Amino acid sequence: MTSPVIDIRFEDVRLAWETRKGPPTVALDRMRCAIPAGKVTAIIGPSGCGKSTMLQLARGFLEPSEGEIRFVDRRSGQSAPRPPMATVWQSFNLFPWLTILDNVAFGLEMSGVPKAERHARAMEALAKVDLRGFESKYPRQLSGGMRQRVGIARALVMKPEILLLDEPFGALDAQTRLVLQEQVAQIVQETGATVILITHSIEEAILLGDTIFVMTARPGRISREIEVALPKPRLLADLKRPEAVALFEEIYDLLKDEVVKAMTGESGAH
């Protein structure tokens, strides 16, 4: 795949919902950031800070109340149409009535790719996530980690220029998560796609991210952009290196304050 050239820019984006009583709920306010093409941007923040909302905005499933989300061709600096995108979901969102193969081929089927070709491409994607031999199973017959690898294959088969990972390991047990994190780090590196990773886990952000955006409690805004200078591909063992440990502590300190703020904000609202 040719390397991606489209940056995503959030320009003073505000997203608010009207509530019946009282002031509107503000999910994001004056959000300003640039997500660079071809890099992995990890977004980390306290619960309810609007991380997933950012993905929905970037994907075009939500419209901002104010401001805009622009896609910019970095060669010309001109606005570009929305490039192909695909999402990997925390809750997998596989179709339970379809086989693994048909789940992975679903997107291709929607765009009218003939059966033989879409099945061939789906098999290729399944091989990439080590799930060859499971194509005729149904999602319920697979473990959580395997289901999420199906979710990844289903996104990759679309050859997205931008890959959105919405807490992709959030629903997995701790051990499965460790193994899958390493695998995904490698797969993501191979595709070369622009990646936005939403996560709760500092380790995950350091393991996968080129840049880490730390968000504030609601209304969400980016409080710090941190470059991860560690060489890639990274393994779990790299998290023990002194640079990684220092990074972890820096992010932890930033988050701790925000989490406390989010918690007290919540208790104040009740």
Add this chain to the structure above:
Amino acid sequence: MAGETTMPTEAAAEPNAGDKPAKPRPQVPWFRAVLDDQRLIGWSFLIALLCVWEFIVIQAKISPLYLPRPTRVVAVLWQNLMEADLATDLGLTLYRIFAGFLIALVTGVLLGVWMAVSKPVKAMADILIAALYPLPKVTLIPLLVIWLGTGGPFMLTISFMGAFFPIVINTVVGVQQCEPGLILAARDLGANLRQIVLRVLIPSAVPAIFAGIRIGLGISIILVVAAEMVVAKDGLGAKLFVAGQLLDTELVFAVLLVLALLGILITKGQDLIDDRLGLWRTN
């Protein structure tokens, strides 16, 4: 699991997700195994009941006018199936039930999906359904006879009305209960509205639609047989009614037996399909 420490966690997670490891079966005496077989218990109970019935009728010398013996009922049933036109009546009744039911299935699912995705349609249909659904459908028989006579169109309408409402209502519920994440995933993969309806909303509503079919088919059967008793010259309901008028108790029981067997057949068939729907239940 002791030898698997070197394997990655994913592989270790497999056995409990895929094929179940063979569990060592505890030794049980054969009679315990027989007693645990639910189907055997059900059928044995039914046969025992029939034996008791037969025995009591013989012992107490009850007149067949009031309570014929089960063996006589079966004999009369066999004779009627072979010599008289009971088979034709059965065929007619089945045709009336299923013709109306199938129309109800198609139109009910279509309207249900339309209601679930369009608010104005739902508002309009809701008020009509609220008025018509609780109305006992047998009360419509006189009106339908005035409009349609007592022939095919009447029977079709009455069986349609029985199945239509449960199917519509269950379809609406099923579609509305569709996991929002699945719709988002389909949109993410480029599905348009039509594709989302056909490939996500309807499949995910299938278990609910099937529950509606179960209820609807049951009501269709009741309505068609009841309508036959009131207005028809043929069909199981008419046969039953005439047999009652002639005090042919054995034939009454024979027709009831056919209806009961029909019920068992349909229920068991639905159970079979229901098992296959287990596919939908977990994700």
